[in-house]
Amino acid sequence: MPFIKRENYIVLKAYTFNLRTAEQSPIVNTYKVKPSGSCPADKTAMGFKTCLAWIKTQRQSLTIPMWTEMECKNFLTGDFFSVPSGNFTSVIYQEEDSLYGLEQGTHLMKILAPWACETNKPEVDFIFSKHILNHTPMDIVTGVLSFSDYVYAPNIFYRHRDSDNYKVKLNTPLVSMYPTSDLPLHVECYCDPAKYQLLHDTQVSTRPYFRGTGLKDSLNNRRNQ
Numbered sequence: 001m002p003f004i005k006r007e008n009y010i011v012l013k014a015y016t017f018n019l020r021t022a023e024q025s026p027i028v029n030t031y032k033v034k035p036s037g038s039c040p041a042d043k044t045a046m047g048f049k050t051c052l053a054w055i056k057t058q059r060q061s062l063t064i065p066m067w068t069e070m071e072c073k074n075f076l077t078g079d080f081f082s083v084p085s086g087n088f089t090s091v092i093y094q095e096e097d098s099l100y101g102l103e104q105g106t107h108l109m110k111i112l113a114p115w116a117c118e119t120n121k122p123e124v125d126f127i128f129s130k131h132i133l134n135h136t137p138m139d140i141v142t143g144v145l146s147f148s149d150y151v152y153a154p155n156i157f158y159r160h161r162d163s164d165n166y167k168v169k170l171n172t173p174l175v176s177m178y179p180t181s182d183l184p185l186h187v188e189c190y191c192d193p194a195k196y197q198l199l200h201d202t203q204v205s206t207r208p209y210f211r212g213t214g215l216k217d218s219l220n221n222r223r224n225q
Contacts, residue, residue: 007120009184012062012147012177014117014154015196018088021114022191025067025171029187031058033065033173035133057132062177062187064131064154067114070168072138075107075160088114094157105162108141113154116199122148125180128156131173137166140175150206152199 014027035048048054068089071082083089094108102108123146130140139159145151156175168174179185 009186010124010179010181011120012117012185012187013119014115014187014189015192015199016114016116016189017191017193017196018067018114019191021067022189025065026189027062027064027115027117027177027187029058029185030061030063030173030176033058033063033133054132057176057178060178060182060185062185063173064113064115064156064175064177066168066170066172066174069170072160072164072166072168074165075162080160080164081109102159107160107162109158109160111156111158113156115154116152116196116203117147117154118152118199119147121179121181121183122146124183127178127180128154129176129178131176133173134175136168136172137164138168138174144180150202152203 012027016022068083068087070089073080073082081091090112092110092112094110096102097108100108125144125146127142127144128140129142130138134140139161141157141159143157145154147154154175154177
């Protein structure tokens with residue numbers, strides 16, 4: 001029989017255009033993220049540290065930390081978010097959508113993450129959710145994303161209420177990424193502006209259909225398997 005190479009693990013490769021982000025705020029396995037609170041003196045005490053959900057989260061997820069300070073402010077002022085002067089971070093207001101209804105005084109926003117990601121297992125989806133150590137009021141929307149079919153950006157959606165007024169600190173654990181697989185999970189981060197730009201341009205400029213590009217590509221790929 002010919003030799004068959006089996007990759008019994010998941011590798012997520014994340015590329016950014018910003019050296020500071022790659023060095024100081026990389027995407028990491030969650031076991032590298034340490035809670036800020038002090039450990040109990042009694043090591044046998046029951047608590048969050050020994051919670052099975054936290055232990056599994058550490059082993060089976062990735063963390064996207066916030067790559068800059070950010071202030072979320074009263075939406076009615078028109079100046080609803082701010083970052084340090086000269087920072088590249090963008091937040092986009094999502095137009096009203098009949099499918100995704102929002103309560104009055106609430107708006108759907110999207111933070112454009114400075115990452116483009118690909119994986120050796122494009123068939124594996126990732127569940128995005130608010131990080132368990134994200135203590136900010138940011139109301140992050142849970143969703144499912146696969147880095148396949150020319151989708152590479154791990155952008156972050158959140159609900160912004162008119163009266164919101166809070167700050168997100170640098171390196172706040174923002175989002176957890178859980179693969180829908182029990183394979184070992186690894187992440188590699190690179191400052192590679194050319195690779196980032198290639199993936200970014202492919203995602204935003206390759207539009208072979210009038211609508212539903214990702215869904216139609218996905219269905220077509222499945223039919224051809």
